[in-house]
Amino acid sequence: ALGQTFQFQEHAFLQFLGLDKVPSPQKFQPVPYILKKIFHDQETAATIGISRDLCYVKELGVQGNILRLLPDQGFFLYSKNLPQASPCLQKLLYFNLSAVKDEERLTMAQLGLDLGPNTYYHLGPDLELVLSLVQEPHVWDRSIPKPGKMFVLQSVPWPQGVLHFNLLEVAKDWSNNPQKNLGLFLEILVKGQRDSGVNFQLEDTCARLRCSLHASLLVVTLNPKQCHSSSRKR
């Protein structure tokens, strides 16, 4: 009976936390620096008794009381073509926004792409990153998946390190119309012709890029039900 009471109360408390059931993650995901910083800033403020506006994320400069880091659930596309005739890297990025509740208002959606350390130092201005919005479902051509109609959002020449892209409007559209969420198409292209020796080095770099690439979407939302008083104050 005690166990049942606890389970009932636990369920009620989880609902209060905004969860439907007890999460059981297989392993913990790495927590990015910015989330750790916001957490520790809040903890420090509470310890020394400073009251903070819980519905404004000072560190990011946006309104919001819930921060989510969504992992990329997409996949790489591999081409059997020769490297000099194909892109260095192609990947479909997909972020599941279903955790965002209807009553929450999106205030920030930032795509983070970590390309790994010093990837391009030996290549010079030869690579270009292109991020596109997939607007039609993927089609299959000779067992190679290709995304359908796309809209180029941004291109970055000589990409390296960690890149951030503002996807607020895109994420709002996905959140309002989940069927429109067909993901993003990430491509790293090789510019210009190369001799065979450089091509070998390029292949190596592209392989390392595929291993080190890490994508995530940082989403900040504001639940007006939990933020009415502080919003009025502001």
Place this chain on the structure above:
Amino acid sequence: RAAIPAPKVSCKNLCHRHQLFINFRDLGWHKWIIAPKGFMANYCHGDCPFSLTTSLNGSNYAFMQALMHAVDPAIPQAVCIPTKLSPISMLYQDNDDNVILRHYEDMVVDECGC
């Protein structure tokens, strides 16, 4: 005034804040909460005798209820409750591997009163 008996309470039984550390491991929540490991939630407990309700951070209502209890014991005593609460932040992971940071108001009892 003569009808109201003098309270017989010792200081340690008076309404005040008690320490309560909630360890998420005890609840099995350490499997999905990344941080903190637990927090000092505290709780309020103790008597609110009529003669001391004003000095125990008591409300006017508590004073009146304590007065009425002294006159008519069928009316319950004023109760010892949190009067100041503060928030905590929690970092956790859900079933979709999303890492979530949320702030929760009114999770820590800072002060108690009648």
